[in-house]
Amino acid sequence: MGEEEPRKNGSERTNKYAVACSIIGSIISILMGYDTGVMSGAMLFIKEDLKTNDTQVQVLAGILNVCALVGSLTAGRVSDWIGRRRTISLAACIFLAGSILMGLSPNFATLLTGRCVAGVGVGYALMIAPVYAAEIASAEIRGSLTSLPEICISFGILIGYVANYFLAKLPLVYGWRTMLGLGALPSAVLAVGVLAMPESPRWLVMQGRPEEALLVLRKVCNTAAEADVRLADIENAAGYANGNAPAPGSGGRGVFKEMFLHPTPTVRRILVAAFGIHFFQHLSGIEAVVLYSPRIFKAAGIATRNEILAATIGVGVTKTVFIMTAILLVDRVGRRPLYLSSLAGIVASLSCLGLGLTVIERSAPHHAARWAVALAITTVFTFVASFSIGVGPITWAYSSEVYPLRLRAQGASVGVAINRIMNAGISMTFVTLYKAITIGGAFFLFAGLAVVAAVFFYFCCPETQGRPLEEIEEVFSQGWSSRRRQHPPSSSVELPEPDSKARP
Incomplete structure (x- = not known):
C-alpha cells in the first residue's frame, strides 16, 4: 500500500508540458472556426458587393469543405511521412x-x-490537431486534450462573429475583404511557432527512432519510469516485440490495404465506429445553424443587420462556454454518457426550433405569436449548447483515439474526409432544402436524423475513457453487445514493480 499510493498520485498529476503542446497544436483549429464564423456574416456583404445569387452563396459556403476533403485525404499520408509537427x-x-x-x-x-x-x-x-493531441496526452487527460481542437474551432467562430460585428462598419468594398483576410495573421505566426514543439513520440517510434521518442516521453510524462513503461507499450503496439516493426521512412505504406481490402473483424468494428461518428456529426444540422444563423434569426423575426450580427455573437459565446464545460467533464463522466445526453438535448431543441419556425412562417408578416418567436430564438441557443457539450468535442476526441497506431494518421484522414463531405453537403444544400420543405421542416428532419445517430452510437461505439491508446484495440476485439457492457479500467497509471509486469 505504501508504494501504490505514491504511484497513483504521481500518475494523476497533470503534466503541464503535455497540456501546453496540445494547446499549441490545437490552435490551428481556430483558423477553421474563424473562417466559418466570419463567412456567415461576410456573405451578407459579399452578396451585396459582388451581386451573387443564392446558388453562388451556397457554393461559396460549401466549397471550403469540398476542398478540405482533398486536404484531409492527403494529410494522413503526409503526416506519416514528414511528421505530425511539420504537418501542422x-x-x-x-x-x-x-x-x-x-x-x-x-x-x-x-x-x-x-x-x-x-x-x-x-x-x-x-x-492533424486531434491526432497530435492524442499521441502526446496521457490516458487520464486524453479526452480533454483531444477535445481542444473543437474548443479552438468554437473560439474561432466567436472571433469571426465579433469581427463581423465591428468590421461591418467599414465601407462595403473593404469590410468583407478585411474580415476574410485577417485569418492570414495567426496563420503566419503559427506556421513558425509550431516548430518549437516536440514531435509525437508515437510517430518517432514508427520511424525507428525510439531514443528520440523516449526524450519526448520524459517531458510529457510525470516520471522517467512512467516514460519507460509507455515507450515499451508503444514499441509493442508498433510491432517491435514480434519483429514486425515498420521500416524507418516507410511513410505508412500499405495502411489503406489493411483498412479497406483485408480488414480484420477488430479493424472493421473500429472503422464503423470512427467513420460513423463523423458521418452523423453534421447530420444534426450544426453547420446549418452556425453558417446560416443570420437567416434563421431573420426568419425568427430579428429585423436589423446589427441585431442579427449581435445575436450570432451570442451563438458563438454559447458554443465556446459549453465546449469548455465538456472538456472538464469528458474524462470524468465518460464519452458515452456525455454523447448520448448531448443527442437527447439536440433532438428536443431541434423539434422545438422546427415548431417555432413553422408557426412563425405560417403567421402573417410581423404578427407571429410571441411565444413562437421566443421559442425559436431560445432553442437556437439550447441546440448549440447541447451539441457543444457532447457531439461536437467527442466526435474529434473519440475518432482520434480508437485507431491502432499503425492506422491512426490515415484512418483519421479518411474520417475527416467523411466529416467534410457531410459538412459540405449540409452547407451547400440547406438553403435549397428549407425552400423545398420549409425552414421548420428542415429542422424537424435534422431532429429525426439525430435520433438515428443516437441509436448508432449506443450500439456501435464502446467506452474508451481511461484506457491507454495501446489498449483500445482490445475493446473492439469483442462483439458489439459485450463491449457495451464493459466498464473502463481505473484511470491511474501503474508503474513497474519488481515482481509484476508493468502496464501504463
Whole structure:
C-alpha cells in the first residue's frame, strides 16, 4: 500500500508540458472556426458587393469543405511521412495563402479560389490537431486534450462573429475583404511557432527512432519510469516485440490495404465506429445553424443587420462556454454518457426550433405569436449548447483515439474526409432544402436524423475513457453487445514493480 499510493498520485498529476503542446497544436483549429464564423456574416456583404445569387452563396459556403476533403485525404499520408509537427506547420502555410487570396479578391472567381486553397489547409488542420493531441496526452487527460481542437474551432467562430460585428462598419468594398483576410495573421505566426514543439513520440517510434521518442516521453510524462513503461507499450503496439516493426521512412505504406481490402473483424468494428461518428456529426444540422444563423434569426423575426450580427455573437459565446464545460467533464463522466445526453438535448431543441419556425412562417408578416418567436430564438441557443457539450468535442476526441497506431494518421484522414463531405453537403444544400420543405421542416428532419445517430452510437461505439491508446484495440476485439457492457479500467497509471509486469 505504501508504494501504490505514491504511484497513483504521481500518475494523476497533470503534466503541464503535455497540456501546453496540445494547446499549441490545437490552435490551428481556430483558423477553421474563424473562417466559418466570419463567412456567415461576410456573405451578407459579399452578396451585396459582388451581386451573387443564392446558388453562388451556397457554393461559396460549401466549397471550403469540398476542398478540405482533398486536404484531409492527403494529410494522413503526409503526416506519416514528414511528421505530425511539420504537418501542422504546412496546414498553417496553406491557410495563410488562402486568406491572402480571399482578402485581396477583386471578383467572385478569385474569392472562390481563395476559399478552395484555405479549404485544403482546413482539411490538414482538422486531421492533424486531434491526432497530435492524442499521441502526446496521457490516458487520464486524453479526452480533454483531444477535445481542444473543437474548443479552438468554437473560439474561432466567436472571433469571426465579433469581427463581423465591428468590421461591418467599414465601407462595403473593404469590410468583407478585411474580415476574410485577417485569418492570414495567426496563420503566419503559427506556421513558425509550431516548430518549437516536440514531435509525437508515437510517430518517432514508427520511424525507428525510439531514443528520440523516449526524450519526448520524459517531458510529457510525470516520471522517467512512467516514460519507460509507455515507450515499451508503444514499441509493442508498433510491432517491435514480434519483429514486425515498420521500416524507418516507410511513410505508412500499405495502411489503406489493411483498412479497406483485408480488414480484420477488430479493424472493421473500429472503422464503423470512427467513420460513423463523423458521418452523423453534421447530420444534426450544426453547420446549418452556425453558417446560416443570420437567416434563421431573420426568419425568427430579428429585423436589423446589427441585431442579427449581435445575436450570432451570442451563438458563438454559447458554443465556446459549453465546449469548455465538456472538456472538464469528458474524462470524468465518460464519452458515452456525455454523447448520448448531448443527442437527447439536440433532438428536443431541434423539434422545438422546427415548431417555432413553422408557426412563425405560417403567421402573417410581423404578427407571429410571441411565444413562437421566443421559442425559436431560445432553442437556437439550447441546440448549440447541447451539441457543444457532447457531439461536437467527442466526435474529434473519440475518432482520434480508437485507431491502432499503425492506422491512426490515415484512418483519421479518411474520417475527416467523411466529416467534410457531410459538412459540405449540409452547407451547400440547406438553403435549397428549407425552400423545398420549409425552414421548420428542415429542422424537424435534422431532429429525426439525430435520433438515428443516437441509436448508432449506443450500439456501435464502446467506452474508451481511461484506457491507454495501446489498449483500445482490445475493446473492439469483442462483439458489439459485450463491449457495451464493459466498464473502463481505473484511470491511474501503474508503474513497474519488481515482481509484476508493468502496464501504463
